Amino acid sequence: MKNDRKEKEKEKKIPLEERIIFALDVPTADAARELVEALDGRIRFFKVGLQLFLAGGWPVVEHIASRGNRVMLDLKLYDIPATVRLAVEQFRDRGITFATVHGYRPVVEAALEADSGVKILAVTVLTSMGSQELAELNFGGTVEELVLTRARRVLDVGCHGLVCSAREASMLRHELGRKFDMVTPGIRPADSDAGDQQRIATPGRAIGDGSDYLVIGRPIRDASAPLEMVSRIQKEIATALEPQQD
Numbered sequence: 001m002k003n004d005r006k007e008k009e010k011e012k013k014i015p016l017e018e019r020i021i022f023a024l025d026v027p028t029a030d031a032a033r034e035l036v037e038a039l040d041g042r043i044r045f046f047k048v049g050l051q052l053f054l055a056g057g058w059p060v061v062e063h064i065a066s067r068g069n070r071v072m073l074d075l076k077l078y079d080i081p082a083t084v085r086l087a088v089e090q091f092r093d094r095g096i097t098f099a100t101v102h103g104y105r106p107v108v109e110a111a112l113e114a115d116s117g118v119k120i121l122a123v124t125v126l127t128s129m130g131s132q133e134l135a136e137l138n139f140g141g142t143v144e145e146l147v148l149t150r151a152r153r154v155l156d157v158g159c160h161g162l163v164c165s166a167r168e169a170s171m172l173r174h175e176l177g178r179k180f181d182m183v184t185p186g187i188r189p190a191d192s193d194a195g196d197q198q199r200i201a202t203p204g205r206a207i208g209d210g211s212d213y214l215v216i217g218r219p220i221r222d223a224s225a226p227l228e229m230v231s232r233i234q235k236e237i238a239t240a241l242e243p244q245q246d
Ligand SMILES: O=C(O)c1cc(=O)[nH]c(=O)n1[C@@H]1O[C@H](COP(=O)(O)O)[C@@H](O)[C@H]1O
Pocket: 023, 025, 049, 074, 100, 123, 125, 126, 127, 128, 163, 164, 185, 186, 187, 195, 197, 215, 216, 217, 218, 219
């Protein structure tokens, strides 16, 4: 791809501390604050999902941002376009970098219309889903086909980025290039438990295949030594980036 080199140059500018987006999946604002304070020397990107947002609301988002961190607000919006646009307008000036919506074109268009200053990420197919779940929903094709169709349709209308599994990362980069942010959850360091995730990948593979950011929750949150786990994952990320830097 012609612009590949330029885009890779851009990619290198993401600091290592922002490559992991740590999922603050905890039940209280206090628990979130403790984790942020323990980790934010090392991780500078945090995800606030439904559980924490319902527990802590905007003060917790603003607290994380006020410490100089980036925030991904993961509410996975899905509603009629007018409602989505009005909700996304609420994201303005809150210190949020990324917000998630479902990867359905009218929803994405409405989120972009809000012009909130926040980058909109479209969730393609949840990493907890596999071919069996798609069959149950009556989708004819493969997971990869559905991810690619959804990705194409939302990027065509200007969506800033995608949430997908790292298993699709290399296919998406090959088909769609590098001009969008790729955020991949379902990351599991070797020998950690997959839990409810089906489409998983190691940090090294995810980065090597073209992910920009890795959403990681339980492997760090539940580690016996979370900071050691962060170091191990960041080392793996740095190694995976090395061949791209020559
Ligand atoms: O949008 C997300 O962040 C997301 C999309 C997806 O397809 N799969 C997925 O796991 N996530 C989120 O990523 C995080 C993954 O957490 P762990 O499985 O604990 O690493 C959770 O907070 C999920 O809500």
